[in-house]
Amino acid sequence: MRTLDTPDAALEAFAREIGPRDPVTPRGGRTQWDVGGAPDPRAREVSAPSGIVSYEPADMTVRVRAGTTVAELDAVLAEQRQMVPFDAFEPARATVGGVLAVGRSGVRRLRYGPIRDSVLELRFVSADGLTVKAGGPTVKNVSGFDLCKLLVGSLGTLGIIAQTVLRVQPRPPAGKWLVGEADPFETRRRLLRPSSILWDGTTVWVLLEGHPADVQAEAASLGPEFRDGEGPPALPTAGRRSIRPSQLRDLTGSFVAEIGVGVVHTTDLVPPRGIDSVTMALQRGIKTRFDPTGRLNPGRSPEGLS
Amino acid sequence: MTIDSVVRELRGALHASRVRDGALELSLYARDASVIEGKAAAVCFPVSTEEVQAAVRIAVAHGRAVVPRGSGTGLSGGAVPRGSDGLDPVVIVTTKMDRILEVNAEERVAWVEPGVLNLDLTNAISHLGLHFAPDPSSQSACTVGGNVANNAGGPHCLAYGVTSAHVLAVEVVLPNGETALLGGLDPEPPGYDLRGLFVGSEGCMGIATRIAVRLTPSAPAIKTLLADFTSLDDAARTVGDVIAAGVIPAAMEMMDARFVEVIERSLHVGFPPDAAAMLLVETDGLAAGTEAAASAIRSIAEANGARSVRVAADAEERALLWKGRKSAFGAIALIAPNYYLHDTVVPRTRLAEVLRRINDIADAHQLALLNVFHAGDGNLHPLLLFDKRVAGTMERVLDAGKQIIRVCVDAGGVLSGEHGIGLEKTEFMPWIFSGSDLDAQARARCAFDPEHRFNPHKVLPAGSQCGDLRSIPRGAWT
Numbered sequence A: 001m002r003t004l005d006t007p008d009a010a011l012e013a014f015a016r017e018i019g020p021r022d023p024v025t026p027r028g029g030r031t032q033w034d035v036g037g038a039p040d041p042r043a044r045e046v047s048a049p050s051g052i053v054s055y056e057p058a059d060m061t062v063r064v065r066a067g068t069t070v071a072e073l074d075a076v077l078a079e080q081r082q083m084v085p086f087d088a089f090e091p092a093r094a095t096v097g098g099v100l101a102v103g104r105s106g107v108r109r110l111r112y113g114p115i116r117d118s119v120l121e122l123r124f125v126s127a128d129g130l131t132v133k134a135g136g137p138t139v140k141n142v143s144g145f146d147l148c149k150l151l152v153g154s155l156g157t158l159g160i161i162a163q164t165v166l167r168v169q170p171r172p173p174a175g176k177w178l179v180g181e182a183d184p185f186e187t188r189r190r191l192l193r194p195s196s197i198l199w200d201g202t203t204v205w206v207l208l209e210g211h212p213a214d215v216q217a218e219a220a221s222l223g224p225e226f227r228d229g230e231g232p233p234a235l236p237t238a239g240r241r242s243i244r245p246s247q248l249r250d251l252t253g254s255f256v257a258e259i260g261v262g263v264v265h266t267t268d269l270v271p272p273r274g275i276d277s278v279t280m281a282l283q284r285g286i287k288t289r290f291d292p293t294g295r296l297n298p299g300r301s302p303e304g305l306s
Numbered sequence B: 001m002t003i004d005s006v007v008r009e010l011r012g013a014l015h016a017s018r019v020r021d022g023a024l025e026l027s028l029y030a031r032d033a034s035v036i037e038g039k040a041a042a043v044c045f046p047v048s049t050e051e052v053q054a055a056v057r058i059a060v061a062h063g064r065a066v067v068p069r070g071s072g073t074g075l076s077g078g079a080v081p082r083g084s085d086g087l088d089p090v091v092i093v094t095t096k097m098d099r100i101l102e103v104n105a106e107e108r109v110a111w112v113e114p115g116v117l118n119l120d121l122t123n124a125i126s127h128l129g130l131h132f133a134p135d136p137s138s139q140s141a142c143t144v145g146g147n148v149a150n151n152a153g154g155p156h157c158l159a160y161g162v163t164s165a166h167v168l169a170v171e172v173v174l175p176n177g178e179t180a181l182l183g184g185l186d187p188e189p190p191g192y193d194l195r196g197l198f199v200g201s202e203g204c205m206g207i208a209t210r211i212a213v214r215l216t217p218s219a220p221a222i223k224t225l226l227a228d229f230t231s232l233d234d235a236a237r238t239v240g241d242v243i244a245a246g247v248i249p250a251a252m253e254m255m256d257a258r259f260v261e262v263i264e265r266s267l268h269v270g271f272p273p274d275a276a277a278m279l280l281v282e283t284d285g286l287a288a289g290t291e292a293a294a295s296a297i298r299s300i301a302e303a304n305g306a307r308s309v310r311v312a313a314d315a316e317e318r319a320l321l322w323k324g325r326k327s328a329f330g331a332i333a334l335i336a337p338n339y340y341l342h343d344t345v346v347p348r349t350r351l352a353e354v355l356r357r358i359n360d361i362a363d364a365h366q367l368a369l370l371n372v373f374h375a376g377d378g379n380l381h382p383l384l385l386f387d388k389r390v391a392g393t394m395e396r397v398l399d400a401g402k403q404i405i406r407v408c409v410d411a412g413g414v415l416s417g418e419h420g421i422g423l424e425k426t427e428f429m430p431w432i433f434s435g436s437d438l439d440a441q442a443r444a445r446c447a448f449d450p451e452h453r454f455n456p457h458k459v460l461p462a463g464s465q466c467g468d469l470r471s472i473p474r475g476a477w478t
C-alpha cells in the first residue's frame, strides 16, 4: 500500500494548464514583478490556485495553495494568534507562491530567520508538466535531498510553485518600535533577540517583540536615546544589496540597512554580482536538469545567472 | 587497476601514514553507528582541502567511488562504504581537519574545518557568550561536517532550528576535484541556494572542506523542568497541548519508563524510578517570557496528570538532568547487547496514538522497546533492544522497524527527522515520494555528481538515476 497524501484537484488542474511544452511565466500578485528581469513576452502567464487546504494550529503547520494572498493567510493565522513572518510589502496582493519564488525575506529576518526556513514542503509543477513534491509536512524532516531550498528564490525557473506547507509561529503577545539616534551595532549587542534593527546612517529603528514585560525592560535598557515611535520607515525600493553585516558600517548615500542581516534597501540601482566559474557550472547544471528546454519563466533568472 | 596502485598514488599525494589499507583499519571503517556493514578499499585522512582534492581525483581516476566520513556516528549507514562497478570505495575521513579557522564574534560567524567536533566548537566560543545551536545527543563525538551532511538536529533545535538554519556557506570538493563555494556570509548570495541543497545531502554531492556556521548568543534566562507522569499518553498529550498553547520551548524531550530505569541504574540522576514517562522541558530567553513559558508548561503538565514538576535549581542540576537525557546510549549497553534506533517524525497532534501503536508492534515482535526522543517536534526515536546472537532476532527487529516506519508514514509523518536515509531507508523512499518526486531529487544530485562517484547507493532508491535526462539545448521551445 502506498499513501502519497490526498491529491488536490486544483493542483492537478494547474499542472494540466501548464502542460509539458510551451514557455510559461507564473504570475502572483505582481508586487515583485521586476525582480530578475522581464519575462519573455511570448511566455504564457499562469497563476497558481489559491486557498488554504488545511490548517493545524495545534501542530503549527498550514498547507496553502501558492496563489493565496499573504493577507488572506495572515488573517486566518491571526485568529489562532499565529503567523508566518513573511512581512510582504503589499500583503493584500502578494501571493505566498510569489513571495517564495522571489525568496526575499521581510524586515523581521533578524529574529525569525529567512523565509526559506518556514518552508516544510513544496509542490511544484515541473518542466514536464508533472506535480512534484519536495520536503514533507512535518516540522522536522531529512528524508531525501532538500529541494525546497532550491525552489525558494528560483523565480519560477526550476518549477512553478503550486502549494506549500509552512511552519507557523506564535504571534508575539507584545511588540513595539523604538526610534533613536545611536550606534546600531552597539544597539544590537545590547538586545537578545530583536525582531528588526533598521538604520539609515543616522536614525535607528528597533522592533522588540515578546512578553510585554521583556519588551518593556529591553526598551528601557536602550536608554534615553530611544523613544517609542513608528516603524518600519519607508524602505527605498530602487535597489537591494546583500552584504556582510559588518560591512554595513561603511555604507554611504541614501539607504535603509537591516542591521545584523546585511540587506540594504537603496535608492540606487544595484548591479548584479557575478558567480565564479565552478559554482556557475553547478548552477547551470541545476537549471538544465530541471528545465532542459528553458520553458520555465524565460527571460527571468536569479541574480548572477542571466 | 588494482587497489595497490590507488593506495600508492594516495600515499604519494597525502602522507604514507595517513593512507591505510590494513585489515584492522578496513574493518573499523566498514561500519558507522548503524547495524549496516560495507567494505572499503582504502581509508585516507587528509589534513587540507588540497589533500582532499588530490584524494578525490585519484579515487575517481581509478574508477573508485568516494565515501566521505566524519566520526562515523551516523545511524543510517551514510558513511558505510559501498562501491560501484565491483570496486570498493575510498573512504575520506575528515577527522584530521579539525581546526577552527576563524571566529568573528561581532558577526557571530565561525569558519571551521569539517572535522571539528560539534561540542568542541561550542566549548571554544562559550567564553564569548555564543554557542553552535545544533546539539545532537552525539555532540561530543560527531563532526560539524557530519552535521552538515545529515542536517543534524538535537534537543534545542525545537526553538533554534536544525543545522541548515546555522550554515551560511560551505566549501565543497566536487567529484572532478574542483572546489566550489556554496552560499556566502551575506544574506542573499546570488544564484540558486546550492548551500541549502548541499546541507542534508549525506555525502552524495561532494565533501565539505570548510564551513561557515552561524553562532547563537546564549540566553540570559533558562528554566529546565522535569515533569513525571504515570502514563505515556498523558506525557504525549502534554507535548501537544504545550505547542497548541503557542509555547515553543527551547527543548522538549520525552523519556519512557524503561529509559528512566536504565538511566537511574547507571547515573542516579534522581529521576522518579516508577515514572511511566517524563518530559524534560527547557525554556530560555529574557526573564519574564521564560518565567511565563515555564509556568504555562507546569500548568499544562499538571492538567494532564503530572505527578510532580521539578525545576532545576541551578546550572549544576540542569547539567545533571541533561546528562541523564544525553547518556542514554551508553547506559543501554547495561541491559541489552544490541539496539536498533529508529528516527521518524509525526505531526505533534498524533504523538500519543502513534506511540501506542509502536508499543503494540514491539510487543507483537517480542522486542523490548525504549523511547527517548525530541517530542517537541514530533521526532520519535523508538529504540528496539535485542541480542543478535539469538537466532531469528535480527529478522524480527527489521520487520518491527519496517512496521514502525509504516505507522508513522500513515499518520502523516516522514521517514527521518535527523538521522538521514543513508542505506537504511532508501527502500522506503517510495512510501513518501512518487517517481517524479524522486526523479527531481536525482536531477539535483546529478548536477553535482553526474556519475554517482560520491557515496553511491545512498539516499535515493536504486533506479533513481539521471537516466531520463534529455539534453535539449536551452531555448529549444522557440
Ligand SMILES: Cc1cc2nc3c(=O)[nH]c(=O)nc-3n(C[C@H](O)[C@H](O)[C@H](O)COP(=O)(O)OP(=O)(O)OC[C@H]3O[C@@H](n4cnc5c(N)ncnc54)[C@H](O)[C@@H]3O)c2cc1C
Pocket: B032, B033, B067, B068, B069, B070, B071, B072, B073, B074, B075, B077, B078, B079, B094, B114, B135, B136, B137, B138, B141, B142, B143, B144, B145, B146, B147, B148, B149, B150, B151, B152, B153, B154, B155, B202, B203, B204, B206, B207, B208, B209, B329, B418, B419, B455
Ligand atoms: C548516541 C547517538 C546519538 C545521536 N543523536 C543524534 C541527535 O540527537 N541528532 C542527530 O541529528 N543525530 C544524532 N545522531 C546521529 C549522528 O551523530 C549525526 O548524524 C551526526 O551528524 C553524524 O556526524 P559524523 O561526524 O559522525 O558523521 P558520519 O557518521 O561519519 O557521516 C554521516 C554522513 O555524513 C557524510 N559526511 C560526513 N562528513 C562529511 C563531509 N565533510 N562532507 C560531506 N559529507 C560528509 C557521510 O558520508 C555520511 O553520509 C546520534 C548518533 C548516536 C550514535
